[in-house]
Amino acid sequence: MIFAKAPIPGVAKTRLIPRLGKVGAAALHEHLVGHCIANAVNADLCPVRLWCLPVMQHRFFEACRANFGVMLRLQRGEDLGERMAYGFRKTLETSSYALIIGSDCPALTQQDLRDALTALDQGHDAVLGPTEDGGYALIGLRRVDPGLFDNMAWGRTDVLDITRARFQQLQWRWHELPLRWDVDRPEDIDRLISAGLLQSEAILNHTGD
Numbered sequence: 001m002i003f004a005k006a007p008i009p010g011v012a013k014t015r016l017i018p019r020l021g022k023v024g025a026a027a028l029h030e031h032l033v034g035h036c037i038a039n040a041v042n043a044d045l046c047p048v049r050l051w052c053l054p055v056m057q058h059r060f061f062e063a064c065r066a067n068f069g070v071m072l073r074l075q076r077g078e079d080l081g082e083r084m085a086y087g088f089r090k091t092l093e094t095s096s097y098a099l100i101i102g103s104d105c106p107a108l109t110q111q112d113l114r115d116a117l118t119a120l121d122q123g124h125d126a127v128l129g130p131t132e133d134g135g136y137a138l139i140g141l142r143r144v145d146p147g148l149f150d151n152m153a154w155g156r157t158d159v160l161d162i163t164r165a166r167f168q169q170l171q172w173r174w175h176e177l178p179l180r181w182d183v184d185r186p187e188d189i190d191r192l193i194s195a196g197l198l199q200s201e202a203i204l205n206h207t208g209d
Contacts, residue, residue: 006052016028019189020186020189037070039106045117100138101113101129102137107180125143127140130180133184134159145166
């Protein structure tokens with residue numbers, strides 16, 4: 001499962017607007033989502049589903065379905081935690097385990113995805129892909145507990161630690177992937193370019209209000 005918002009200017013990647021403008025931030029969001037989908041599809045590990053917000057009938061989501069062959073699903077819930085819990089519940093109705101990956105961590109590799117699924121296949125209850133900002137870019141589960149995502153202050157630097165503590169309380173065994181970085185702050189754009197994951201011209205051509 002790839003979770004993504006529609007690339008709506010003024011709504012997508014708002015923390016990057018001071019540097020890129022609304023249009024540029026939305027364009028970068030499109031690039032990141034496309035990179036994430038291509039990475040997952042090309043890994044050829046399992047079916048890939050794009051979970052959309054706020055609607056599935058956005059031209060970008062339709063293009064993703066046409067270009068990558070991904071299935072579209074609608075996120076449901078009042079906050080990210082509710083939407084993730086819903087996604088897991090629906091997917092685990094027909095699968096033994098599942099992953100949710102965010103669309104803003106281009107450093108996440110195909111090997112990371114492979115290792116995450118292997119850990120779940122080997123019997124781990126959960127898997128996490130931690131990020132440098134104290135959150136995670138990937139979470140995989142074999143089952144869903146009602147309290148796992150409740151009352152979480154998403155975006156804070158202690159999301160990862162709280163999640164680990166909840167795993168411990170549940171007495172779950174989990175596996176963690178190597179630490180990765182995601183794209184949330186203006187300075188992350190320079191890192192994205194220096195890592196060869198984005199051409200600077202692609203940003204400059206879309207900046208603006």
